[in-house]
Amino acid sequence: MVMEKIQDILDYFPVDCVSTQVESLGSAGGFSGALLWKVHAPRGLLCLRRWPREHPSQKRLEFIHGLLGHVATNGCPIVPVPVHLRSSTPSTFVKQDG
Numbered sequence: 001m002v003m004e005k006i007q008d009i010l011d012y013f014p015v016d017c018v019s020t021q022v023e024s025l026g027s028a029g030g031f032s033g034a035l036l037w038k039v040h041a042p043r044g045l046l047c048l049r050r051w052p053r054e055h056p057s058q059k060r061l062e063f064i065h066g067l068l069g070h071v072a073t074n075g076c077p078i079v080p081v082p083v084h085l086r087s088s089t090p091s092t093f094v095k096q097d098g
Contacts, residue, residue: 012087016043017043021039022038023037023038033052035050036048043083061093065082069082
């Protein structure tokens with residue numbers, strides 16, 4: 001993903017998620033096929049993840065993000081918490097280019 005596409009995606013999130021610096025992490029040693037970027041933003045360090053087209057489904061991703069949010073709000077501070085988009089929808093992810 002080129003830098004301008006990353007910026008386009010970050011524009012969907014709250015303004016304190018706008019990147020001041022983005023570092024490519026490649027797959028970071030994972031096996032899912034996802035690509036990762038470390039985003040330095042006013043909110044703090046964030047991770048942008050690009051899932052492969054074939055998985056997970058939108059329904060599964062909604063479940064994963066909901067579960068992470070639930071675990072974090074119930075006392076487990078070490079899980080990554082998805083950030084909600086600026087739109088009126090409760091979504092925490094952007095679908096772009098499939």
